[in-house]
Amino acid sequence: MRKMLAAVSRVLSGAAQKPASRVLVGSRNFANDATFEIKKCDLHRLEEGPPVTTVLTREDGLRYYRMMQTVRRMELKADQLYKQKIIRGFCHLCDGQEACCVGMEAGINPTDHLITAYRAHGFTFTRGLSVREILAELTGRRGGCAKGKGGSMHMYAKNFYGGNGIVGAQVVEDGDCMLS
Amino acid sequence: MAVVSALVRRPLEQVSGLLRRRFHRSAPAALQITVRDAINQGMDEELERDEKVFLLGEEVAQYDGAYKVSRGLWKKYGDKRIIDTPISEMGFAGIAVGAAMAGLRPICEFMTFNFSMQAIDQVINSAAKTYYMSGGLQNVPIVFRGPNGASAGVAAQHSQCFAAWYGHCPGLKVVSPWNAEDAKGLIKSAIRDNNPVVMLENELMYGVAFEFPQEAQSKDFLIPIGKAKIERQGTHITVVAHSRPVGHCVEAAAVLAKEGIECEVINMRTIRPMDIETIEASVMKTNHLVTVEGGWPQFGVGAEICARIMEGPAFNFLDAPAVRVTGTDVPMPYAKILEDNCVPQVKDIIFAIKKTLNI
Numbered sequence: 001m002r003k004m005l006a007a008v009s010r011v012l013s014g015a016a017q018k019p020a021s022r023v024l025v026g027s028r029n030f031a032n033d034a035t036f037e038i039k040k041c042d043l044h045r046l047e048e049g050p051p052v053t054t055v056l057t058r059e060d061g062l063r064y065y066r067m068m069q070t071v072r073r074m075e076l077k078a079d080q081l082y083k084q085k086i087i088r089g090f091c092h093l094c095d096g097q098e099a100c101c102v103g104m105e106a107g108i109n110p111t112d113h114l115i116t117a118y119r120a121h122g123f124t125f126t127r128g129l130s131v132r133e134i135l136a137e138l139t140g141r142r143g144g145c146a147k148g149k150g151g152s153m154h155m156y157a158k159n160f161y162g163g164n165g166i167v168g169a170q171v172v173e174d175g176d177c178m179l180s
Numbered sequence: 181m182a183v184v185s186a187l188v189r190r191p192l193e194q195v196s197g198l199l200r201r202r203f204h205r206s207a208p209a210a211l212q213i214t215v216r217d218a219i220n221q222g223m224d225e226e227l228e229r230d231e232k233v234f235l236l237g238e239e240v241a242q243y244d245g246a247y248k249v250s251r252g253l254w255k256k257y258g259d260k261r262i263i264d265t266p267i268s269e270m271g272f273a274g275i276a277v278g279a280a281m282a283g284l285r286p287i288c289e290f291m292t293f294n295f296s297m298q299a300i301d302q303v304i305n306s307a308a309k310t311y312y313m314s315g316g317l318q319n320v321p322i323v324f325r326g327p328n329g330a331s332a333g334v335a336a337q338h339s340q341c342f343a344a345w346y347g348h349c350p351g352l353k354v355v356s357p358w359n360a361e362d363a364k365g366l367i368k369s370a371i372r373d374n375n376p377v378v379m380l381e382n383e384l385m386y387g388v389a390f391e392f393p394q395e396a397q398s399k400d401f402l403i404p405i406g407k408a409k410i411e412r413q414g415t416h417i418t419v420v421a422h423s424r425p426v427g428h429c430v431e432a433a434a435v436l437a438k439e440g441i442e443c444e445v446i447n448m449r450t451i452r453p454m455d456i457e458t459i460e461a462s463v464m465k466t467n468h469l470v471t472v473e474g475g476w477p478q479f480g481v482g483a484e485i486c487a488r489i490m491e492g493p494a495f496n497f498l499d500a501p502a503v504r505v506t507g508t509d510v511p512m513p514y515a516k517i518l519e520d521n522c523v524p525q526v527k528d529i530i531f532a533i534k535k536t537l538n539i
Binding site for chain 1: 268333338
């Protein structure tokens with residue numbers, strides 16, 4: 001498939017100059033993974049720190065993209081529902097900030113503990129709950145992750161401790177989680 | 181001469197008759213004002229009257245107040261009197277208490293009283309107890325105000341009623357206005373009071389308009405802290421409430437009046453020091469008591485009223501046990517149907533009244 005495309009691109013780039021080469025970027029130019037450099041951390045009493053490069057494979061990239069796209073669409077829908085007053089009270093959205101929750105999930109394991117403040121929908125999704133459960137919770141339905149009793153800011157999942165409405169509360173709770 | 185004066189007198193009489201004639205005057209339409217504007221007016225007048233008064237809180241200055249209660253005040257008084265604070269209740273409540281100890285008269289606004297839990301150490305330990313602990317040397321003339329209790333769909337962490345929590349503490353005065361008149365009179369009295377006062381407003385009442393009587397429009401209109409008001413006279417049963425439920429009680433009383441039951445509705449206005457004399461006098465007249473509040477039942481305002489009635493002379497006049505109508509004993513749920521059933525509604529009040537009267 002790739003050879004065929006390469007052959008076609010060679011033919012076309014021979015036939016018509018600029019447009020074709022712009023239209024058909026040769027598939028041999030797609031890399032299978034990308035390497036990112038990470039800023040080195042200052043170390044204190046440690047021999048080595050976290051890695052300074054990381055590799056994002058195509059599969060992972062597509063997976064993250066799919067997750068971000070799902071969160072985006074879920075949040076946009078929640079925005080619409082909030083404006084229709086179907087979602088009541090508070091609704092803190094993370095459309096535009098999906099990379100935070102997806103990126104964080106990429107960096108940790110499902111067994112790690114996570115806690116956040118009130119902008120919790122994206123994290124609830126990346127921690128394993130379905131869009132259906134999240135939207136059901138936002139609309140106050142029994143099928144929601146907290147049976148409709150929690151609302152936007154109080155969503156919980158396994159190893160995910162919410163969802164906290166009081167600013168700053170998650171910082172202390174996080175410390176307590178770490179202690180246990 | 182006499183003829184001339186007679187000639188002049190008649191037209192003069194007619195002219196003076198014309199001058200004496202007045203336009204037909206009907207009573208002016210009563211001024212309507214929302215609770216929000218009443219509080220705004222009260223704070224404005226006190227800020228003007230005493231330059232030691234200042235307001236601090238989240239979003240009170242440039243945003244005109246999270247609920248627009250302090251609209252226009254920053255424009256009028258500037259940065260020195262209306263101060264925006266970071267989201268750190270413990271921090272700015274502490275700053276306010278310190279300022280009060282040093283001689284200023286702060287109004288510390290909590291965006292809701294749920295957030296005051298972060299600062300409750302400052303309110304209780306630094307403000308409430310200080311006058312007693314110092315043997316009367318150091319007073320703390322501070323006002324903590326903000327919306328209290330349930331709102332609409334804000335779920336568990338944003339819907340708690342703190343009337344019982346603050347009412348528990350000696351050294352603190354706690355007031356809870358219902359209508360616009362209450363709001364203005366109580367905020368002015370609270371600011372002029374040399375003790376720490378907690379004013380528990382209600383977010384859902386901010387936008388409700390009430391008639392504003394003539395005397396309430398004056399710059400020196402004060403409502404004494406510690407005095408309840410009888411909103412509606414009645415003979416069959418006493419219904420006591422504070423804040424938003426007072427409106428529900430008045431509605432319930434109107435419904436029951438059609439059935440021939442006359443309820444006496446008492447608006448507490450002050451939680452601490454409680455005006456138990458008014459409630460006792462009313463119970464001695466009606467022989468029945470129902471208390472209504474939005475907070476949880478255990479150790480609540482209604483529980484305190486019932487205990488005090490039992491300890492006082494009014495107990496001998498009760499024909500039936502007093503009944504409390506309260507919020508449901510659960511953290512406030514989010515779903516609308518659950519939330520509606522977790523706050524006292526008019527039908528719950530009517531049910532409790534009929535139960536007490538054995539109808």
